[in-house]
Amino acid sequence: MKAGTDLAQIASLVGDPARANMLAALMGGAALTASELALEAGVTLPTASSHLAKLTDGGLLRMTRQGRHRYYALADHQVAGMLESIMGVAATVGPRKVLPGPRDNAMREARICYDHLAGAAGVAMFDAFAERGFIAIDNEDVSLTDKGAGFFRDFGLDIEAMRKKRRPVCRSCLDWSVRRAHLAGSLGAGMLDRFIALNWARREKDSRVIRFTPPGRAAFEKMLRTV
Amino acid sequence: MKAGTDLAQIASLVGDPARANMLAALMGGAALTASELALEAGVTLPTASSHLAKLTDGGLLRMTRQGRHRYYALADHQVAGMLESIMGVAATVGPRKVLPGPRDNAMREARICYDHLAGAAGVAMFDAFAERGFIAIDNEDVSLTDKGAGFFRDFGLDIEAMRKKRRPVCRSCLDWSVRRAHLAGSLGAGMLDRFIALNWARREKDSRVIRFTPPGRAAFEKMLRTV
DNA sequence: TTAATACTTCGGTTAGCATCGAACTATGAA
DNA sequence: TTCATAGTTCGATGCTAACCGAAGTATTAA
Numbered sequence: 001m002k003a004g005t006d007l008a009q010i011a012s013l014v015g016d017p018a019r020a021n022m023l024a025a026l027m028g029g030a031a032l033t034a035s036e037l038a039l040e041a042g043v044t045l046p047t048a049s050s051h052l053a054k055l056t057d058g059g060l061l062r063m064t065r066q067g068r069h070r071y072y073a074l075a076d077h078q079v080a081g082m083l084e085s086i087m088g089v090a091a092t093v094g095p096r097k098v099l100p101g102p103r104d105n106a107m108r109e110a111r112i113c114y115d116h117l118a119g120a121a122g123v124a125m126f127d128a129f130a131e132r133g134f135i136a137i138d139n140e141d142v143s144l145t146d147k148g149a150g151f152f153r154d155f156g157l158d159i160e161a162m163r164k165k166r167r168p169v170c171r172s173c174l175d176w177s178v179r180r181a182h183l184a185g186s187l188g189a190g191m192l193d194r195f196i197a198l199n200w201a202r203r204e205k206d207s208r209v210i211r212f213t214p215p216g217r218a219a220f221e222k223m224l225r226t227v
Numbered sequence: 228m229k230a231g232t233d234l235a236q237i238a239s240l241v242g243d244p245a246r247a248n249m250l251a252a253l254m255g256g257a258a259l260t261a262s263e264l265a266l267e268a269g270v271t272l273p274t275a276s277s278h279l280a281k282l283t284d285g286g287l288l289r290m291t292r293q294g295r296h297r298y299y300a301l302a303d304h305q306v307a308g309m310l311e312s313i314m315g316v317a318a319t320v321g322p323r324k325v326l327p328g329p330r331d332n333a334m335r336e337a338r339i340c341y342d343h344l345a346g347a348a349g350v351a352m353f354d355a356f357a358e359r360g361f362i363a364i365d366n367e368d369v370s371l372t373d374k375g376a377g378f379f380r381d382f383g384l385d386i387e388a389m390r391k392k393r394r395p396v397c398r399s400c401l402d403w404s405v406r407r408a409h410l411a412g413s414l415g416a417g418m419l420d421r422f423i424a425l426n427w428a429r430r431e432k433d434s435r436v437i438r439f440t441p442p443g444r445a446a447f448e449k450m451l452r453t454v
Numbered sequence: 455t456t457a458a459t460a461c462t463t464c465g466g467t468t469a470g471c472a473t474c475g476a477a478c479t480a481t482g483a484a
Numbered sequence: 485t486t487c488a489t490a491g492t493t494c495g496a497t498g499c500t501a502a503c504c505g506a507a508g509t510a511t512t513a514a
Binding site for chain 4: 243245270271273274277278292294295296
Binding site for chain 2: 003004005006007008009010011012013014015016017019020021022023024025027041058059060075078079081082083085086087088089090091092093136143
């Protein structure tokens with residue numbers, strides 16, 4: 001019964017449309033200012049300010065001052081994971097009758113999900129790695145194989161450093177747009193970092209869209225084929 | 228922006244105290260009648276009925292009629308996972324002053340998490356195995372040692388068969404009730420199977436609670452000590 | 455048929471909270 | 485200092501939704 005109260009407290013924070021829009025915007029991983037979030041949520045500054053205070057008090061956001069700006073970001077990975085899991089449920093039960101506009105198309109193709117690659121490109125990568133036995137999948141659980149560790153090391157990732165961190169190396173994450181799993185965890189984040197470092201892709205400013213460069217797209221697809 | 232709306236829709240369903248209490252009660256895995264859930268939520272039948280309709284429409288619950296009863300249960304695995312993840316956030320953020328009721332106590336003590344043992348008993352077992360060097364823990368990653376393989380073989384598990392499967396043999400899984408790791412993967416599942424085969428424990432019907440038999444409890448604790 | 459149980463629907467009340475404008479605080483620039 | 489930008493606090497308003505009692509439907513029991 002007290003469990004229900006805790007549940008309700010957190011969920012009701014997410015359950016308001018204005019706040020939910022702010023949280024969704026922050027799932028891109030970037031920290032945003034109060035004004036930007038107000039715009040994103042479609043409310044005035046005072047309203048946004050009140051919501052942001054609630055979210056921060058509730059432990060869902062953390063705030064850092066920088067000059068006269070206040071940057072808000074998701075508090076931690078656990079919060080991001082919770083939001084993804086709610087989105088996952090929303091995607092499976094939702095009406096799903098939205099015809100995607102041009103911008104949505106880009107989102108469906110490749111976007112950032114907290115800090116790793118999601119969308120069709122993310123799903124394709126996940127499938128390719130599984131196919132080749134670089135990752136082992138057991139329902140919800142994903143683990144890195146020895147064979148995979150070798151490949152990712154060659155690709156420029158520091159697997160040992162990842163293993164030392166508290167964050168899971170491998171995780172699957174359900175994609176709301178395609179309803180398929182993609183690669184999360186520090187491995188997923190590391191791969192996206194590498195793509196950007198190699199100039200295969202870049203983040204679109206103030207958006208969750210990931211744009212592949214033409215040579216990057218080719219290299220990415222080649223990697224999937226040869227994998 | 229559409230993402231935020233979906234998010235809010237689902238979260239607001241969970242965000243009402245009465246509904247959250249119902250959902251929490253249903254996390255036990257058992258299907259409950261409308262009257263039972265009304266009692267659980269502390270509201271009258273009409274109010275409960277209205278809430279249950281919303282939850283069912285929203286895709287969070289599924290209902291089956293049986294005579295003049297209507298049994299409600301969580302819609303699927305994904306919904307249960309979402310609730311767990313919200314509880315996880317609530318636990319890290321929340322005041323942590325919950326006095327668990329008798330039923331919650333059983334859940335905290337020993338319950339099933341997918342297919343392996345969780346709760347205090349699961350954590351104790353995990354710690355004991357780690358202590359003795361049967362499993363090696365490197366932050367998130369857990370691996371089976373040679374010494375451990377010998378022990379588990381003697382206990383009746385087919386380690387070689389587990390290694391052949393794609394599923395990771397060893398995994399750790401974070402427990403929301405105690406916030407400590409316990410043993411997942413095929414080894415975790417195998418151990419629980421053995422406990423049940425040995426009649427040390429059994430699953431409570433329509434629930435996630437695991438009940439140890441008195442001799443089973445003694446044998447389990449002896450195993451932990453001698454391990 | 456009658457009665458009882460299990461649950462839903464309807465209607466009206468109430469309380470909470472999201473919202474905004476206006477005024478206030480704080481940081482930075484001229 | 486003065487002005488501008490960024491954000492918060494306050495007070496009033498209005499809408500939503502949770503709630504219950506009473507009446508209605510459905511299923512089983514006698």
